[in-house]
Amino acid sequence: MTTVVSPGKGAGSGELAEATSSNSSLRRFLHGLPGVDQVGAEARAAMLGTRSIKTTAKEFAIDLAIRMVDLTTLEGQDTPGKVRALSAKAMRPDPADPSCPQVAAVCVYPDMVAVAKETLGTSGVHVASVATAFPSGRAAMDIKLADTRDAVEAGADEIDMVIDRGAFLSGRYLEVYDEIVAVREACARPDGTAAHLKVIFETGELQTYDNVRRASWLAMMAGADFIKTSTGKVQPAATLPVTLVMLEAVRDFREATGQMVGVKPAGGIRTSKDAIKYLVTVNEVAGPDWLDPEWFRFGASTLLNDLLMQRTKMKTGRYSGPDYFTLD
Amino acid sequence: MTEKNVSTGSTAEETGTHPVDPRAAFEYAPAPESRAVVDIRSSYGLFINGEFTDPAGGRSFKTVSPASEEVLAEVAEASAEDVDRAVKAARRAYTKVWSTMPGRERAKYLFRIARIIQERSRELAVLESLDNGKPIRESRDVDVPLVASWFFYYAGWADKLEYAGLGPEPRPLGVAAQVIPWNFPLMMLAWKIAPALAAGNTVVLKPAETTPLTALLFAEICQQADLPEGVVNIVTGAGETGRALVSHDDVDKVAFTGSTDVGRQIAKAVAGSDKRVTLELGGKAANIVFDDAPVDQAVEGIVNGIFFNQGHVCCAGSRLLVQESVAEEVLHSLKRRMATLRVGDPLDKNTDIGAINSREQLEKIRELSDVGDEEGASRWSPACELPATGFWFPPTIFTGVTQAHRIAREEIFGPVLSVLTFRTPAEAVEKANNTPFGLSAGVWTDKGSRILWMADKLRAGVVWANTFNRFDPASPFGGYKESGYGREGGRHGLEAYVR
Numbered sequence: 001m002t003t004v005v006s007p008g009k010g011a012g013s014g015e016l017a018e019a020t021s022s023n024s025s026l027r028r029f030l031h032g033l034p035g036v037d038q039v040g041a042e043a044r045a046a047m048l049g050t051r052s053i054k055t056t057a058k059e060f061a062i063d064l065a066i067r068m069v070d071l072t073t074l075e076g077q078d079t080p081g082k083v084r085a086l087s088a089k090a091m092r093p094d095p096a097d098p099s100c101p102q103v104a105a106v107c108v109y110p111d112m113v114a115v116a117k118e119t120l121g122t123s124g125v126h127v128a129s130v131a132t133a134f135p136s137g138r139a140a141m142d143i144k145l146a147d148t149r150d151a152v153e154a155g156a157d158e159i160d161m162v163i164d165r166g167a168f169l170s171g172r173y174l175e176v177y178d179e180i181v182a183v184r185e186a187c188a189r190p191d192g193t194a195a196h197l198k199v200i201f202e203t204g205e206l207q208t209y210d211n212v213r214r215a216s217w218l219a220m221m222a223g224a225d226f227i228k229t230s231t232g233k234v235q236p237a238a239t240l241p242v243t244l245v246m247l248e249a250v251r252d253f254r255e256a257t258g259q260m261v262g263v264k265p266a267g268g269i270r271t272s273k274d275a276i277k278y279l280v281t282v283n284e285v286a287g288p289d290w291l292d293p294e295w296f297r298f299g300a301s302t303l304l305n306d307l308l309m310q311r312t313k314m315k316t317g318r319y320s321g322p323d324y325f326t327l328d
Numbered sequence: 329m330t331e332k333n334v335s336t337g338s339t340a341e342e343t344g345t346h347p348v349d350p351r352a353a354f355e356y357a358p359a360p361e362s363r364a365v366v367d368i369r370s371s372y373g374l375f376i377n378g379e380f381t382d383p384a385g386g387r388s389f390k391t392v393s394p395a396s397e398e399v400l401a402e403v404a405e406a407s408a409e410d411v412d413r414a415v416k417a418a419r420r421a422y423t424k425v426w427s428t429m430p431g432r433e434r435a436k437y438l439f440r441i442a443r444i445i446q447e448r449s450r451e452l453a454v455l456e457s458l459d460n461g462k463p464i465r466e467s468r469d470v471d472v473p474l475v476a477s478w479f480f481y482y483a484g485w486a487d488k489l490e491y492a493g494l495g496p497e498p499r500p501l502g503v504a505a506q507v508i509p510w511n512f513p514l515m516m517l518a519w520k521i522a523p524a525l526a527a528g529n530t531v532v533l534k535p536a537e538t539t540p541l542t543a544l545l546f547a548e549i550c551q552q553a554d555l556p557e558g559v560v561n562i563v564t565g566a567g568e569t570g571r572a573l574v575s576h577d578d579v580d581k582v583a584f585t586g587s588t589d590v591g592r593q594i595a596k597a598v599a600g601s602d603k604r605v606t607l608e609l610g611g612k613a614a615n616i617v618f619d620d621a622p623v624d625q626a627v628e629g630i631v632n633g634i635f636f637n638q639g640h641v642c643c644a645g646s647r648l649l650v651q652e653s654v655a656e657e658v659l660h661s662l663k664r665r666m667a668t669l670r671v672g673d674p675l676d677k678n679t680d681i682g683a684i685n686s687r688e689q690l691e692k693i694r695e696l697s698d699v700g701d702e703e704g705a706s707r708w709s710p711a712c713e714l715p716a717t718g719f720w721f722p723p724t725i726f727t728g729v730t731q732a733h734r735i736a737r738e739e740i741f742g743p744v745l746s747v748l749t750f751r752t753p754a755e756a757v758e759k760a761n762n763t764p765f766g767l768s769a770g771v772w773t774d775k776g777s778r779i780l781w782m783a784d785k786l787r788a789g790v791v792w793a794n795t796f797n798r799f800d801p802a803s804p805f806g807g808y809k810e811s812g813y814g815r816e817g818g819r820h821g822l823e824a825y826v827r
Contacts, residue, residue, distance in 0.1 A: 035774045037794050040625030050465060052359035052677035060354060248624050283354045284668050291354055 016221050016257065023174035030173060030217060036209035036245055045241040051280045058276070062311050063101055065275040065303075066093060068293045070128055070264065072107040072301050074135075074232065080115045083108055085328040087119035094308050095326065097315075103304065104293040105158060109134070110147060113154035128158035128198070132183060135202070135231035137162040141179065148186040151195075158196040159187050160299075162231060163215065165205045173218055180222035198226035198264055203242045204234040212242055216249035226262035232299065237267025240277055247286040263290070266299025272310040275303060356670075359677040361464045366451045368458075368541065371402040374410055374564060375547035377417035378557025384409040389566070391540055394461035395674050395683040395718040403540045406563035408572040411532070414561040415576050418503040418530040421558030427500050427528050431487035438483030438525060440553040445476040448549065452542055456514055457674040459541040461683030461719070462637050464675050474799055475518040478817075481801035482522035485822060489527060492819050498826035500528030501604060502580030505573045507594075508543075509586040510536035510685050511640040511741075516585050517543055519816045521560060522801075527825035529581065530559045534573055536586075537566040538686045571597065579603060581825065585642070588739075588765075588810050606814025606824045608642065608806055610739040611767030613788065614760035615645030615796060618753075619654045621772035625794065627661045630745070633770060633796040635669065635681055635723050639743040640689070642811075643768035645796050647736055648725075649756055652749040659727065659747065666723050667710040681743060684719040693721050693742030700726045700735040705746070731762055739765070753778065757785045766808030770796045789815070 019029035053061055071090045073082060087106050094100035105126035106116050116127045129151035133139035139147075148159055161183045167175045180199055187195040199219040203212050219227050227246055230237035243265045250261045263286070269275055275298060282290045290296050305325045313319050371388065373380040383404040390399045406414070426434070445452065452475070453467040462471070489498045504524045508516035513535055524531050535543035547562045563569060570590075574582045575597045584594050585608040598605055615633045617626045633645025650658050674682035684690040701707055705726040714720040721742055729736050729746040736746045750756040760769055769788040771779050783791040789807045792798060799805065804820035806812065814824050 034621070034623040037622040037625035040622065040628055040794065044625070044628050050469065050677070051356065053356060054359045055357040057355060057357040064354075279354065288354060 026173045030214040033213055036213055041209055042241045045244045048281045049277045053276050059314050061276045061279050062307055066307050067101045068297050069103040069304050070105045070107045070297050070299045071103050072299055083112045083115045084119045087116050089328045090125045091123045104297055110151035113151050113156045117155035126157035128160055129156035130160045132161040134162050135233040137164050145186045148183050156195050160198040162200045165202055177218055177222045184223045196225040198228045199224040200228045200231055202231055202234055203229045204236045209245045212245045213249055216246050220253045220261050226264050228264040228266055230267045232267030238265030244281055251286045262295040264297040264299055269298055269300050270302050271306050356678050361454055361675045366455045368401055372544045373404050374406050375562040376414045393458050394685050397717055403564045406565040406569045411572040414532045414563050415578050417558035418532050418561050419578055422502055422530040425556045426530050426559050435483045435486035437555050438479050442476050442479035444549050444552055456542050459539045461674050461685050463679040463682040471515050475514050478518040478522045478801045482526035486526040492822055494826050504529045504531045504581040505579040506531055506533040506583045507570045510539040513539040514542040520583050523821045524825050527822055529825050532561045534563050534570050540564040607812035609812035611642045611811050612739050612763045612765045613643055613645045613768040614647045614649045615770040616756050617650045618773040619651045620774045626772040627665050629796045630662055631665055634745040635743050636797050640741055645770050648745055648747045649750050649759055652751055655749050669723050671712050684721050687719055690719040696740045697744055703733050705729045761787045764810040767811035
């Protein structure tokens, strides 16, 4: 997954370019976006959660969800062995069933990128690396950039950066914007291509839907390829209403600029039932164009096995026990 | 029913240059709720004095499923003689049992009914969707839960009437004659019966002729709850039966929900008698969207305001008043949202818009929509395939509507929205109030002070702020002007049933 770098691509044109000319104009722009009514947004998400997805639709959704998984391990105790095992699982989620699709990517810390890359080889499964002093984002700018470059040099296809929530919450929007632009530049490779950039908001810390909408536009204008809810280290992580608000943002951004940006909810999505609710929301809010691993991902670890169990159940008519699915 | 639940995605020109990948076609497979949960009898008698009895004249009528025109059951038609029998039974039950029973004992029956409604909720929801045409998602998630909550709420009042602020010793009125419409058959029944019984009255209720089945199932629930005979009587029939009921001499109270025309006839029929009357009639609510509104939620509110229950809602937000500066943006979002509405089989769990309740109502909607065309408003509906049998009308909006258009003044009672614009808050209020009705209104703005200012100025019984069509048993509901008088729900709802 590679794109040619053109810094600040999102803010390339007219009004949006002007909005990023100073902190005050950026603030005016972001605060001029339509507000989000919390009760209404949550009611809409709850309604979409009642859609009943059965038979052929369910089969379609489960396979699609598997293809959208960023299989993740982000622990202090990660070892090369663990990462190799996870990578093997990513390529063959269900060893008993060759028709089972592989996942989209494996998501690891920067120091594990090389191991993952080596194991995954040319399988087509991407390596995503968190960066920029994940998960808190509290480090000096040059350290964040070095962190990013490290990961890219080690072969990461995708970089999951965190924004500086402190700067965002204190209204220093331009600082957040500039940081995303700088990290985006650090994603560039010598051959002119660049790693895909996912921007994590840590919505559990931003707290309000208004903030989520503003952060979404800020990141898209700075050139994010994906906007992502959470690190998984803060509760609440991804929720359906937060994802709904972000999907509205990418939909509106495409209407305004013609550019498509992906969405990745991460953390807390554990069951097939939950994953299907997200896919319904993608389908009905952003539209079917986003129903593709290139534009929508799940950051998850335990979700995959539940998807596999449901998949086997759909195919055989029987539930197998958890021992029939591999642990990693 | 329809194999394909019609849902047209946005058109290519709306979504830009990205064609839909065939692999990514997320077509929802049919997900029908099972009909097997409910037993529909082939014929129903009248529920009088605790049992189902044959009508004196032996006449009956058919009730059909509006989605398929399939006949569901034969239902007895009550004559004046049957109505008299029902009122006598109610009078007997009132004098001998219900009015003298302590409030806490009445409460026990109401609590029991509420719990049985919850236990049999699926059955009630399926039957409601079959007979009425509304989507199962609504009957399951809105109607039936509200019905149970209404009984729970008023059960709580039954032994606390002295503390309701209705005087030191509130007394029941006697026998209540209640006539309800077809749009929310079971919910309207609950709004009528729960407060009446809590206050110590007995009732004779007539459901609408196109939707009698859930009321008859409710009669079975009364039996199951061991409710003393005659406290609740259900007589089925059409206009004649209703007339006989409201003009019966031994009725102390008349409660009606329905059209303004029939409401007027009832008011005339009871004029000069000492019957107490409450009327909940039509509406032409303004849903007012300001330029600082949360747009995505406002669009949801507009959709919910007019397409909920196929627009068969007296308090429907059938006039959209949108501030001119954001009109284009709001309409664009609204059309995009409307393109995702799924019209079809009411029993499919993914259906958003079901069938129009009757051929007669469909004709009325068509007629008024044609008037909209003739008067020069422009009509828009998303591309959607309607089933071949049954009564259907696509979700529709008319733009370029002014106060002078008939579709901005008359109640259509269907999924048809008239869009008007305004420039200032004062103009919004002026236009919103410029209607013979006054049941409800909606205000969408991020400004709290403006909400309060608007609520103060709007001549409507209910004003929703940043939401629409929300109901709660603790909140009074009712209208101004041609929308009727009296309040249902809350402490205020008891007032109509005590002296």
